Amino acid sequence: MRTSLLYKIKEEERILPSKNLKGNEIIFILAFPDIYKYGLPNLGIQTLYKELYLRDDVAVDRYYTDEDQPFSFEYGFKLKDSDFIGISFQYEGIVLNAFKILKAGSIPLINLLREENDPIIIGGGPVANYNPLPLSLVCDVIVLGEAEEAIHKIIDSYKVYRNVKRKRMKFLQAVSQIEGIYVPCIHGFFQTGMVKQTSPVDINEHPAHSIFVTKNTVYEERVFSIEVRRGCTQRCRFCYMGHRLKPPRTLRWETFKKIVDLAIDQCNVEIIKLFYEGLETRIVEHYLEYIIKKGGRVRIGSQRLEKLSKRIIEIAAISGQRKITVAPETSGRLRKVIGKHEIKDEEILEVVRISSLYGIPDFGLYFILAIPGETFEDLDKIADLIMKVRHQMNKLKNTDGRLEIGINPLYPKPFTPFQYVKLPSLKNIEDRFLYIVEKVKKEGFPVVISNDVVDEKVEKRQKDENENESLVKFETTVFHPISLLQPMISRGGLEIAFLLHYLHSKRFNTVSDLENLLNEFGINAAWYFEEYIDKYCPWKIQKTLISEDYLLKEYFKALNFISTDEECKLNCSQCFNRCIDISTTNYQGGMSNA
The missing domain is CATH 3.30.750.200 (Transcription Regulator spoIIAA)
Incomplete structure (x- = not known):
């Protein structure tokens, strides 16, 4: 069982020790639809793992696609016997692997074909968030927005119906009333604005950082990751993160120090990678200096040129980047x-x-x-x-x-x-x-x-x-072929859900292979490459914080070579008048000055 992954468990360093299970916990498996080396570093999975681990009534585990095995990663739970399987759709190229996970567990691939005791399949992550309809046949539930608080509401609702007759449908009806929860079989597929995204969470109450550290990942070294900034102030017109994750929020200094101390002092981790989209240079330098002072090293990713200082480069060099x-x-x-x-x-x-x-x-x-x-x-x-x-x-x-x-x-x-x-x-x-x-x-x-x-x-x-x-x-x-499929997944409707079900068992290694399959299915990829001004936009079944008027104005500015208002960038998260539809949020927080 789990032969090729067993040694990886032994080489992991855990911040949270393994639980001694009582046997009556709700089994929740967090599945990343890609192999371990890419899946483990994902902070979304690790953050939700921490949220669920801290509950006494939940046994949380993970799943990666290295093997077509029907067991979870740590405890060896059968996928088929779990209560929930949460699948994180981080990018379009791994969407079809969701079918691989369900097939490994002998779970029906279409939600309406699942029986009373089959696991509830929950979708989340960026791909599910910006357009849930292509995933509306494979998922029973899709979380629209940030999931740290929504996941607890889902579990609490499930406990009410866990041991009653017709529990599946009663549970789905109940969670369909929760903010940010889209249930395809309840909500349907066409009504505009019928599901409001979750309210933004306070990242100081729910900080995102590594729970597992190992060199057996794409980083090839023991890296501890910390999300310092969620969202971005810079409003790049192509960027989903800068528009959906509103308002931008930054870890407070004291919260940041506690996490770094945990990594270096308690976990003996030297290398720390920070995620901080659009954060002010002086704050970035301040945070990096603390890591160096503690004896750690840093890793920085792709940088905005105007935010990249000589000191940041020097710290990266000192750290061996x-x-x-x-x-x-x-x-x-x-x-x-x-x-x-x-x-x-x-x-x-x-x-x-x-x-x-x-x-x-x-x-x-x-x-x-x-x-x-x-x-x-x-x-x-x-x-x-x-x-x-x-x-x-x-x-x-x-x-x-x-x-x-x-x-x-x-x-x-x-x-x-x-x-x-x-x-x-x-x-x-x-x-x-x-x-x-x-x-x-x-x-x-x-x-x-x-x-x-x-x-x-x-x-x-x-x-x-x-x-x-x-x-x-x-x-x-x-x-x-993902270059052809990606616009279809991001812009398509229910027809793409059927297309993905059709494609999951097919082999296509080139764009030409995929084009032949699309012709067989009877769908024209060129449709999804056209302008969407006068088209039906399937993703609008959800109501987000961002104003439609703002998006249209920015699009026409782009076509006329007009840049985004600098004042809008500088005061982002302090102004709710320009881009955010204030009627859609209950968020009472703000952006920390760190």
């Missing part, structure tokens, strides 16, 4: 379209210089293709910046350092100004990507393209052939 990544996203001209101010290439080159001087060898840039108004002139600017950065690294005698370029298509997300945007065809997006790559190649730089579709042997050969200096590595999803 080997790469700094910034996200220009597009050409300087188009940054107004995405809601940002223009940045000059020289500003990025200065960050490259400082990073190299501090001994950080590798550098990363993130870009988004198919921003509204994008032309070949913008693609030239992106390619020119990539080459300038590579030249700067070489000039600083950092020829062995890797330059890693992430370039992916714009995926319109509901409840953002770009939810309405028209996309070019996928073939057109592929051509744009290759145009940039060819320009860099012509400059004489060795290039590697890494994507999930390239045959492993081919990719290894590319790397072997390019083990020389001045390497530029491109990472992209543009050739992956």
